[in-house]
Every structure is written in C-alpha cells, then in structure tokens.
Amino acid sequence: MSGDLTTTRPLDTLELMINMGPQHPSTHGVFRMVVWVDGERIVNMEPYIGYLHRGSEKLSEGELYNQVITLFDRLDYVSNFNNELTFCMAIEKLMGVQVPERAQYIRVIMCELNRIASHLLFYGTFGLDVGAMTPIMYGFRDRERIQSIFEAVSGARLMHNYFRVGGLRQDVPSDFRERMERLLPQLEQGVEECDQLLSYNEVFLARTRSIGVLTKEEAIAYGASGPVLRASGVPEDVRVSEPYSVYDRFDFNVPVGKKGDCWDRYYVRVEEMRESLKIIRQVLAQLPDGPIMAAGVRRIIRPPRGEVYVRTENPRGDFGVFLVSDGTDKPYRVKIRPPSFLNLQAMQAMMRNAYVADVVVILGSVDIVLGEVDR
Amino acid sequence: MLNSLKGLGVTLKTMLRKPVTAQYPKEHLPVNRRYMGFPALTWDFQVQEPYCVGCMVCIRNCPTQCMTATLKDNPLHKEGKSTRRKIVDIFEVNLGRCILCEICVEVCNFDAIVMSHEHELSKYERNGNRVDLQALLEMGKQYQEDTGWEPEQAAAPKEGVQA
Ligand code: SF4
Numbered sequence: 257m258s259g260d261l262t263t264t265r266p267l268d269t270l271e272l273m274i275n276m277g278p279q280h281p282s283t284h285g286v287f288r289m290v291v292w293v294d295g296e297r298i299v300n301m302e303p304y305i306g307y308l309h310r311g312s313e314k315l316s317e318g319e320l321y322n323q324v325i326t327l328f329d330r331l332d333y334v335s336n337f338n339n340e341l342t343f344c345m346a347i348e349k350l351m352g353v354q355v356p357e358r359a360q361y362i363r364v365i366m367c368e369l370n371r372i373a374s375h376l377l378f379y380g381t382f383g384l385d386v387g388a389m390t391p392i393m394y395g396f397r398d399r400e401r402i403q404s405i406f407e408a409v410s411g412a413r414l415m416h417n418y419f420r421v422g423g424l425r426q427d428v429p430s431d432f433r434e435r436m437e438r439l440l441p442q443l444e445q446g447v448e449e450c451d452q453l454l455s456y457n458e459v460f461l462a463r464t465r466s467i468g469v470l471t472k473e474e475a476i477a478y479g480a481s482g483p484v485l486r487a488s489g490v491p492e493d494v495r496v497s498e499p500y501s502v503y504d505r506f507d508f509n510v511p512v513g514k515k516g517d518c519w520d521r522y523y524v525r526v527e528e529m530r531e532s533l534k535i536i537r538q539v540l541a542q543l544p545d546g547p548i549m550a551a552g553v554r555r556i557i558r559p560p561r562g563e564v565y566v567r568t569e570n571p572r573g574d575f576g577v578f579l580v581s582d583g584t585d586k587p588y589r590v591k592i593r594p595p596s597f598l599n600l601q602a603m604q605a606m607m608r609n610a611y612v613a614d615v616v617v618i619l620g621s622v623d624i625v626l627g628e629v630d631r
Numbered sequence: 632m633l634n635s636l637k638g639l640g641v642t643l644k645t646m647l648r649k650p651v652t653a654q655y656p657k658e659h660l661p662v663n664r665r666y667m668g669f670p671a672l673t674w675d676f677q678v679q680e681p682y683c684v685g686c687m688v689c690i691r692n693c694p695t696q697c698m699t700a701t702l703k704d705n706p707l708h709k710e711g712k713s714t715r716r717k718i719v720d721i722f723e724v725n726l727g728r729c730i731l732c733e734i735c736v737e738v739c740n741f742d743a744i745v746m747s748h749e750h751e752l753s754k755y756e757r758n759g760n761r762v763d764l765q766a767l768l769e770m771g772k773q774y775q776e777d778t779g780w781e782p783e784q785a786a787a788p789k790e791g792v793q794a
C-alpha cells in the first residue's frame with residue numbers, strides 16, 4: 257500500500273484461498289477443506305483428511321478377532337451395528353459358519369433401526385447446515401427412542417459390541433416385541449412429521465434445489481455409493497443387488513433421486529427411513545424362535561488361512577471389509593472400504609461453480625463421518 | 632408459502648404436548664436392566680468372599696489392557712468354608728481406559744465380574760479412576776442389591792462358549 261488512494265490503475269481480481277476447518281463447527285468432525293474462490297464463486301476445493309486417524313486397520317492386526325469388533329464400533333460411530341455386521345460376516349464367510357435364523361433377523365432389525373437413527377441425525381444436522389434450528393429437535397426426539405431400544409437390547413447406546421462371530425452376544429429382552437410395537441408407530445409418525453416440517457419448505461427448497469449437482473456419470477466415476485449415488489439416479493443398493501444376511505426375504509424399494517442435487521440427497525434419505533420401517537415391520541412379523549449363536553464357534557476364533565471380501569449397505573453407502581487371515585487368532589490384514597471416504601471425493605465435483613454460502617450445505621448433504629474416513 | 636405453513640402446523644401441534652426431555656442433573660432417567668456401566672466385581676454372600684479367583688482370563692482378553700490382578704491361597708478354603716482354592720488378592724481396573732465392551736464379563740467363567748450400572752465417575756485427576764478391589768466389590772454389591780443379580784454361569788455354561 258503506497259497510500260496513494262487516487263490511483264487510476266485498474267484493480268485486478270485474485271483468486272482467494274479460504275481455509276475451512278479442521279476446527280469448524282459445521283465440518284461434521286475434524287475435517288479441513290481448502291476452497292479457492294473468485295468473488296462469491298468457488299473455483300476449486302480440496303479436502304484434507306487425516307485429523308481423526310486412529311490407525312484402526314493397523315490396530316486390528318494386534319487384537320483378537322472378538323476385540324476387533326469393538327474397533328469397528330468406533331469407525332462410523334453413528335451406524336455401529338452395520339459395521340459390526342460387516343466384520344462378523346467377513347469372518348463367518350471365511351469360516352463357513354451358518355448363522356442361526358433368529359440371529360440373522362435380529363441383526364437386520366438392529367441394522368435398520370441404526371439406519372433410521374443415522375438418517376435422523378443427518379436430518380437434524382442438515383437442517384442446522386441450511387440454517388433451520390427446529391428439525392434437530394424432532395430428529396433427536398425419535399433418535400433417542402431408538403437408542404433407548406438399543407440400550408435395552410445391547411446394554412449400550414452407542415458402542416454396542418453386540419454382534420458376535422456366529423450370532424449375537426445375548427438374545428433380545430423378553431419385552432422386545434412390545435417395545436417395538438410401541439416404537440414403530442411413533443417412528444412412522446415422527447418421520448412423517450420430519451418430512452412435513454422441512455422437505456417442501458420454500459426457504460429450504462431455495463437453499464438446496466439445484467445446488468451441488470452431481471451427475472450420474474460423475475457419481476459413478478468417483479465411486480460414490482449409498483444415498484449420494486442413488487440421489488444421482490442410480491438405483492444401486494447392496495441389499496438388493498447382492499443380498500446379504502436375509503435381506504432377500506423382504507420387500508422394499510430403493511428410492512432414487514432425479515437430479516443429484518442437495519435436495520435429492522436429502523429426500524432419498526427421508527424415503528429410506530420409510531423403507532427401513534417397512535423392512536422392520538416385515539422382520540418382526542417373521543421373527544422365528546431358536547438359538548442365537550451358531551454351534552461350534554469357539555471363544556478364541558481362528559479362521560482358516562485365506563482372504564475374503566464382504567460388502568454391506570451402511571447408511572452412508574457401500575461398506576466393505578477385506579480380511580486376510582493367516583490361521584492365527586489375530587487378523588493378518590484388515591482393509592476397510594469406507595463409503596464416506598469416496599463420497600467425500602465427489603464433493604469436488606459438486607462444489608464447482610457453487611457459491612461460498614452453499615459450501616456447508618453441500619458438505620452436509622454428503623453426510624460424512626470422519627471416524628470412518630480417517631479410520 | 633403453503634408448505635412453510637404446513638411446517639408451522641407441525642410445530643404448533645407439538646406445542647401443547649408434554650416435553651420429552653429430562654433436565655439431566657436434577658432428573659435421572661432409569662437405566663435399562665442390561666445397561667453396561669463400569670465393570671465391578673461380585674460378592675459371594677454365602678461364603679463372604681469375592682467370586683473372583685484371580686485367574687486373569689479377563690485381563691488377557693481386555694482390548695485396552697486396563698486391568699491387573701494377582702491371586703493368593705484362599706484362607707477360607709483351608710478352614711473348609713469355601714470351595715475356591717485360590718482367591719483374588721489385588722485387582723485394579725483403570726476405569727478411565729475401560730471402553731465398556733463387556734468382553735471381560737463374557738469370558739469370565741466364575742461369574743465374578745459384571746457390568747454395573749455405575750456411569751457417573753468424573754474425576755479431576757487423569758488417573759483418578761483407578762479403582763482397587765475394595766471399590767470394585769462395593770460397586771458390585773450395590774449392583775447385586777439393585778438388580779437382584781444371581782450367578783448363572785456356574786450352573787449352566789453359556790451356549791456356544793467353549794474355553
Ligand atoms: S473376574 Fe473372572 S476372569 Fe477375571 S480374574 Fe476374576 S475370575 Fe478370572
């Protein structure tokens with residue numbers, strides 16, 4: 257600055273680099289992104305991850321198989337049951353264990369309840385991201401009810417450690433069915449209320465419609481999965497395309513979006529909650545009696561030498577576990593394919609040419625969990 | 632405009648309903664029967680000694696290695712009052728490291744350890760939650776009293792569990 261304010265020299269515009277995070281209230285965890293802006297427009301965006309890296313994959317190599325399940329609880333800390341299921345299924349596949357029917361059904365109930373709980377959390381925080389304070393109150397009211405069921409069944413509200421190789425730790429409590437019968441109408445009403453409250457609100461539509469569009473081709477190219485992929489119009493769901501556990505016995509739809517914008521990503525999740533409720537109703541109707549643990553599974557698990565890959569549909573997308581066993585009681589290698597990690601990359605495409613004000617909305621609509629991204 | 636009013640209708644409907652929240656420190660919601668609080672050791676009221684024999688199976692299986700224990704000859708066994716030949720001497724758990732996973736309870740063959748309902752244990756020191764045998768037994772007795780806990784495993788081993 258020369259202090260010469262009367263200059264006639266033309267002002268040049270510069271791209272400005274803005275650093276957002278890692279400690280930013282709306283980054284959904286410790287996540288840093290660097291955004292280059294030209295005025296109000298975003299030119300480029302780059303995600304920087306690793307702030308929540310706990311070395312889960314490496315840690316797994318030093319733990320007994322039963323202890324690794326506790327690590328999977330802590331990967332994606334809002335959909336714990338789904339993670340536990342994937343890891344247990346990987347070992348079961350390797351060992352050729354047939355899980356009893358009742359255990360499979362209870363697993364499905366827990367996973368679907370977890371999916372609803374996770375989407376309700378998304379619903380609340382997405383509301384906050386666009387500047388609506390009310391939705392989180394409704395989302396958390398119903399999420400709390402689900403967690404109270406979790407507490408009754410597994411003893412913990414978040415870190416359950418409930419699924420075991422070959423079945424479950426213990427059977428559901430005796431009043432489980434009554435509690436579910438009470439919970440389901442409440443949830444159904446809750447989801448409808450959530451939908452009415454926010455989905456077609458004019459301000460909300462203005463903030464999310466045609467914002468952060470991810471085309472079908474881009475979504476596939478980035479390897480996106482889950483609601484992000486389905487919002488772009490690809491009807492891909494591991495529960496349908498490669499049914500695992502007993503999902504092939506239930507009748508449910510795979511909701512897809514049309515445009516792949518933020519609103520579609522939001523509404524796909526609302527629809528998914530309805531579908532999950534439908535699944536739970538069917539599971540409860542068919543829930544058989546019987547053992548909950550496969551016979552002959554020893555306490556110290558030693559799967560045979562070999563490798564296996566298992567994938568399941570987590571609330572955030574396609575969650576995969578690649579497990580190599582060398583025949584000992586500890587895994588030789590555990591590789592995790594986290595859906596949020598790949599969905600996060602697709603954000604670059606969504607953000608191109610968006611406005612600065614929409615950064616938080618787009619990030620919120622992807623619904624990442626950093627525990628899973630960084631592992 | 633109409634849809635915003637619809638949303639407003641939802642909030643109006645819930646306005647007159649009873650609140651679902653509880654004011655936490657003043658009001659404690661009851662925990663479920665299976666709730667997993669911090670681990671505690673159980674007390675055998677018949678013989679007046681702990682169930683724990685200090686076999687260290689739980690210690691080897693704990694994912695965070697937060698426990699230590701030693702055993703000694705049981706004086707009550709010599710007097711013929713107890714069937715336990717060995718008994719726990721020192722038992723310490725660093726509850727600050729415990730991740731409440733219930734693996735210790737699952738592997739114990741003597742019903743000696745339970746997940747109590749204790750969950751409010753904030754301390755000012757970093758290692759303020761290292762508890763010894765006495766404190767663990769107190770927590771256990773409290774839990775046994777509250778829930779009417781009965782040993783089960785000694786009679787019938789858990790299904791599918793083989794050591
Ligand atoms: S609590 Fe059970 S497993 Fe642990 S040392 Fe005592 S008897 Fe052994």
Ligand code: SF4
Nearest residue numbers: 693729730732733735
């Ligand atoms: S609950 Fe888990 S972490 Fe805590 S003492 Fe028991 S085995 Fe260790």
